[in-house]
Amino acid sequence: MNTVLSFILFTLFSCTSFAQESTCLKARDVERIQKKIKISLQGTDNYCDPNNPKYTFVNAILFIEGLDLKGPIVPSPWNQDILPSRWQDYFFSRIKEVRNGSNCGPAMAYVVWNNPAMYLCPVMQDSAYSSVTTLVGTMMHEARHVDGYGHEKCEEGQYKGQRFCDKAITDKGSYAVSIEVFSKLAVSARNIHPSLKQLSLDWALLYTDQFINKFTNVKPIALLQEDSGNTYIFDGSQLSPVATKSIFPEGQFLPRNSLEWVFLPKNHTHNPVRYSVLDTAQISPVEPQGSFMQDYLKSPLEDRRQYKDVVYGSSTEYQLFVQLKGNTLLVENSPIEVNIKVNGPWGEAIRLFTAQDYNATAKNRIYVLNEKDEVFRVEIESNTYKVTKIENPAPGIVAITNLGANKYGLNRNGQLFKRVDGRYTLMKDFKDRRFKSLSRSGEMDLPRGSLVHKYLESLKP
Template identity: 30%
Template sequence: MNKLFIVLVLTLLGSTSFAADCISKSEMQTIASHFSQFRQLANKDYCYDGSQTANLLQAIMFMRKTAFEPNMQKSQDELFSGRFSSSWYDYFIGRIEDIDVQANCPKGVGAYVYGFGNTMYVCPMMLTESFSALDRASVFMHEARHIDGYPHTTCSRGARKGLSGACDTRISDGGSYAVSVETYAQLAKYATDIHPALKAYAMSSAVTYADEAFEVPVKIDREQKLLLMADSTQLYSMDLSGNNQLTALGNAPFLGKIVPRAQHMILIPTDRTQNARYMFANNEGEIVQTAGDAIVEYNTQSPTQRAELADLHLGAQWTAKVYTSKITFACDPRSPSAKDVKIPQGEAVSILYSNGYSRAARSNYLLASNGQVYEFGCNERGLSPFINPVNTPMASGLVRAYKVNGQVIGLTEGGSLVAVNGTQTTPLNTGLEGQIYEIAPRESFSFMDAQ
């Protein structure tokens, strides 16, 4: 029996601007004509109540009612071809005849179909408040594409290497992950009535799937930059291709540590009374959501407990919660188990991404309060965690470092930027010397910039 399923890597909770509190009786009757399980609800208006049924219906309404610009131009790269841009709902009901909500599913599975029949099986995690109608609609379209005869393959490279059924061969084949990329890209660029933060989230999701879910790399016209957070909370984009020009963006809601999560950014506020959340760089606003299990756990803690978290690494197949004196590793993507490993000496300060932030990397570097740098990560074969001291000298006086566009850029204790070459540092003139609080990688995409 060939089970085809999507393994969900990212989570989102939000609301669309068109969403009403209730579905009209006439709409319910139309939905019930396609899915008989809703017939008993079709004799009156249906009002959302947070139940699994409500969340399922909200996704169906998203497919039915989300509006797009009339002229949706193809991208010059492979992010958007427009091949799935017509009525999402018509596409869906042309392939799925029944929706079966399951009592439980394997870890990470949101929905699946079999290689026969026209039933889509939806897992409990997909119908919780950790996902939005936007996410569910994209997943449902993904599953509908399987009905056309597009299975997945085991990933042989990249962030999902070794994961069964987590990749397609190439995006031009038009399989289910191509649908994921295209639906998110279409929402990001051409949706006319969803919140700006949801559009920003959708673009990041499109690129994440494009980067991680294909054996043949997807062509994306992009430019690597560096994001700067000033002490004033003002955000800047730094162009590293020439004279390090800064472009003012929006404001961060709080000062804090920026944690990359693929193309997304999570902000862990310095004020530990504030919750961690997704951050958007251009004043798009906030999405009421949880940014993954680690952030759910963090947000339930007291400020004193939160203060123990020094940093956080979110890879595609492993995570590391860096606390003051230990690191809690989750090395097995198929298991909820975790293991604590004590930091040998000193207290954790910050993760240094001197090889660049990569979801596929099996290790990173940690700066301790005594100046010692450690390599930490998960062994690929045994899925066991490790923390080892780095004996090769590294530049001192840094609190953050990223390799971006071939350059290692460090943030000094004094709030300035330096170019890093081994143990040597060279000051970078930004006009914000002594005022930079945090840095993070950032990319721009020609598809979103095109008029």
């Protein structure tokens, strides 16, 4: 039997559950949907119980039907425009029955060739483990398999060698559909809860990273911000304005995750805003989330003003939050619940970088840059830390970013440099301009890790 598995890392977001309202689904709606699809899931016909798998499934259909997707949805790597505007039409035309999955292994759902049934695995039927958006992404993914799209072996990462991946997003397979669903929910859905938008964004990024072997057509970009607050997308040679000043007061963009930044206003009087870029034409604010962000939001202004730099870790298996307060690093790590204070040998510290793996067992590595252009690595493991000085960092450069094969840097005066033949050379086209921040988006086609891997690589002669 040729089974197509939709393997999804449910463990990564298993801590995220959303309270569902325990209102009854309308009998009229249930009957209408039952005419479209045979619901052979286990459970009773109690459509007032959100823990009933049948409720969960019908609720997901109603969620799709009620979606208000607006905004400039333009084709992009994250939106291959496979789905029609009414996702339910796509789903119902391919899936005629939903059944209990009994051959699940690590999968969330699967379909079998030449059988228009979708098998939902236990994890997807449990509202404690999945959100409605995750279920919707899974349903549309499985519907795509009915069109004849399978999976191939993963070339990289945790699932290397296992048939859980798609070759390229431009092949428009099942993961392209998942990513389109999640990115549209994150960017264009007007009437869903911000936490669901955020979760969708995380899924879109995670899927792209984990399950697409070759993520083609992605042009990494950087955000460059002038002293005036004007902000530009920089592609390595040209600047395109992205927003008005009113959206970005003075402050800094912190690279957070792949394709995400957190904007932290300099005077700390405004709340930070998390931004994601799913199209170069569009930068969307996303609700800041997470306990550390909440801590920041609750901090008194005097405390906030002491933060010289802030770094947020991965949003996947664990979170790392580092603040540079005075010259002391305050590190909080969740869910390990570690709080560490590091009084390092760096003296006047000015910048932080992180390098993390998507692996809870990996060490957390933080880099501190001081005013003398010295770079220190702080490795954190359980509740201890180790500080090491990095030899021969690039002098004068306070921010470095890779765009494709090239490296760019900003010096202390805000001038833009390009690395040519191993040296940072002033970019003549921009010699009269001064920028205060350079922050690149994530790059999906590179091995996992963050800016600092590349930063440190760039330091090598």
